[in-house]
Amino acid sequence: MATYTTNEFRSGLKLMIDGSPFAIIECEFVKPGKGQAFARVKLRNLQTRRVVERTYKTGETVEAADVMDTEMQYLYSDGEQWHFMHPETYEQVSANADAVGEAAKWLQDQDMVTVTLWNNSPIDVVPPNFVELAITETDPGVRGDTASGGVKPATLSTGAVVKVPLFVETGEVIKVDTRTGAYVSRVKN
Amino acid sequence: MVDCVDSQQWRPKASVVQLRRRAEIYRQVREFFHARGVLEVETPILSRFGNTDPNIESYIAWANTRDAHPKINPAGGGAAGDAEYWYLHTSPEFGMKRLLAAGVGPIYQLCKVFRHAEFGRFHNTEFSMLEWYRPGFSYQALMDEVADLVRCLSGEDECLGVEKISYAQAFQATTGIDPHNASLDELKDFVRSRGQHVQGLAMDDRDGWLDLLMGNYVQPELGQGKLTFVYDFPASRAALARVREGSLPLAERFELFINGVELANGYQELTCAREMRRRFKREQEIRKNNNQLSVDYDRYLISAGEHGLPDSAGVALGMDRLVLHICKQDSLQKVLAFNQKNA
Numbered sequence: 001m002a003t004y005t006t007n008e009f010r011s012g013l014k015l016m017i018d019g020s021p022f023a024i025i026e027c028e029f030v031k032p033g034k035g036q037a038f039a040r041v042k043l044r045n046l047q048t049r050r051v052v053e054r055t056y057k058t059g060e061t062v063e064a065a066d067v068m069d070t071e072m073q074y075l076y077s078d079g080e081q082w083h084f085m086h087p088e089t090y091e092q093v094s095a096n097a098d099a100v101g102e103a104a105k106w107l108q109d110q111d112m113v114t115v116t117l118w119n120n121s122p123i124d125v126v127p128p129n130f131v132e133l134a135i136t137e138t139d140p141g142v143r144g145d146t147a148s149g150g151v152k153p154a155t156l157s158t159g160a161v162v163k164v165p166l167f168v169e170t171g172e173v174i175k176v177d178t179r180t181g182a183y184v185s186r187v188k189n
Numbered sequence: 190m191v192d193c194v195d196s197q198q199w200r201p202k203a204s205v206v207q208l209r210r211r212a213e214i215y216r217q218v219r220e221f222f223h224a225r226g227v228l229e230v231e232t233p234i235l236s237r238f239g240n241t242d243p244n245i246e247s248y249i250a251w252a253n254t255r256d257a258h259p260k261i262n263p264a265g266g267g268a269a270g271d272a273e274y275w276y277l278h279t280s281p282e283f284g285m286k287r288l289l290a291a292g293v294g295p296i297y298q299l300c301k302v303f304r305h306a307e308f309g310r311f312h313n314t315e316f317s318m319l320e321w322y323r324p325g326f327s328y329q330a331l332m333d334e335v336a337d338l339v340r341c342l343s344g345e346d347e348c349l350g351v352e353k354i355s356y357a358q359a360f361q362a363t364t365g366i367d368p369h370n371a372s373l374d375e376l377k378d379f380v381r382s383r384g385q386h387v388q389g390l391a392m393d394d395r396d397g398w399l400d401l402l403m404g405n406y407v408q409p410e411l412g413q414g415k416l417t418f419v420y421d422f423p424a425s426r427a428a429l430a431r432v433r434e435g436s437l438p439l440a441e442r443f444e445l446f447i448n449g450v451e452l453a454n455g456y457q458e459l460t461c462a463r464e465m466r467r468r469f470k471r472e473q474e475i476r477k478n479n480n481q482l483s484v485d486y487d488r489y490l491i492s493a494g495e496h497g498l499p500d501s502a503g504v505a506l507g508m509d510r511l512v513l514h515i516c517k518q519d520s521l522q523k524v525l526a527f528n529q530k531n532a
Contacts, residue, residue: 057389
């Protein structure tokens with residue numbers, strides 16, 4: 001069983017707490033003068049995504065989590081499972097709705113995404129920061145209409161709904177920031 | 190061997206402007222002590238003897254030769270055999286006290302010290318210490334001199350208030366707990382009530398729990414917008430400070446806090462050689478029980494104590510943290526030329 005000591009703690013390190021995999025977000029070293037030192041850590045549960053805090057006496061060892069982030073290609077979904085493939089080994093994994101989470105609304109066939117694997121099972125899927133998606137449905141914008149704040153909702157090919165400027169029309173391809181769900185720009189072909 | 194480093198890692202951490210400000214502060218420190226007749230000294234970084242404190246791990250050094258290197262010559266090299274190895278000092282305390290015993294008078298030193306596994310916003314393995322000793326001063330008087338130094342370096346327009354409170358008062362004010370009399374359960378309940386999950390602290394380690402509370406709850410509240418001196422620590426936290434006997438023995442020790450960060454640690458120095466030896470041996474015992482590597486205590490210091498140490502107050506101040514405070518930075522990494530990650 002691989003372990004880490006508190007000396008090795010840094011942002012991004014993956015470890016096990018009470019049987020669940022966590023990633024360190026932040027680590028602060030707390031030491032009163034001439035006293036015992038403690039590492040105060042903020043961690044994210046990689047399955048539930050909840051953030052917790054733990055304090056460790058320095059020198060403590062923790063179990064490493066067999067967690068890896070891998071770039072994989074999205075293949076398809078049958079509504080219950082989402083299927084991904086490793087581009088070099090052609091190995092496939094399938095992830096359920098919990099693991100895919102918000103990423104589901106941005107995934108297009110053949111997109112490269114980051115899949116977090118724990119003991120070789122997907123627990124998290126992160127889409128690329130920017131995706132280019134076609135608008136399947138949006139109202140025609142009325143020039144000069146500022147009542148709506150200059151934006152209107154648009155449905156994209158994946159089913160996601162994004163606020164777009166009034167001049168953008170159905171059928172156009174737009175660039176979206178998946179981290180915020182915000183329209184970035186139109187994509188010229 | 191490290192073959193490749195990130196191509197930008199050669200760059201300094203602190204800006205040139207920051208480095209100039211640091212040099213200016215050093216110049217002012219020297220002027221401060223020159224004006225007061227305190228002599229600058231240098232004592233060795235390498236010593237045959239080390240710091241027995243179980244909460245500090247030292248670095249050791251040996252020559253990079255086939256004879257001395259413990260990996261190449263395990264029988265004769267490193268800490269195991271008779272071959273030469275040295276401890277890098279964690280503070281210049283021992284050398285400076287030997288000078289005091291020799292009658293050198295009031296002295297100060299600006300030097301690098303080394304402590305394993307300390308890295309973060311306010312820690313770097315290798316850091317700069319300003320340490321000085323005042324024969325004939327009480328620790329209360331030395332607190333005043335520390336305040337004078339910090340205020341002088343902070344500039345005329347920084348009218349920093351000074352507050353002096355006892356360890357018990359500091360604890361009471363921030364946690365409502367009496368640190369000298371509270372039961373271990375009271376300490377644990379407090380931590381639990383704050384939802385803090387702690388791992389690795391033995392259930393019966395009262396000093397450890399006090400340290401946890403001190404570091405996480407008391408300390409962050411101290412010195413907010415002013416200099417807060419905390420004095421009179423529990424006897425168990427005396428290190429080499431004199432303990433004032435009584436119904437509640439207290440260590441005549443003080444710490445200075447600014448904005449929740451500890452800047453200095455000072456004592457009414459213990460002058461009794463026998464008590465020094467007793468404390469070192471006790472620390473060695475604790476290291477042994479914790480399965481830590483043993484450390485040889487300083488025989489030269491004991492001899493100096495037997496010869497006679499003048500009654501003195503001494504203080505160690507973290508220069509990097511002082512520079513950080515004066516230059517209003519938020520991390521040690523911004524005031525160091527390079528840190529241990531790119532040294």
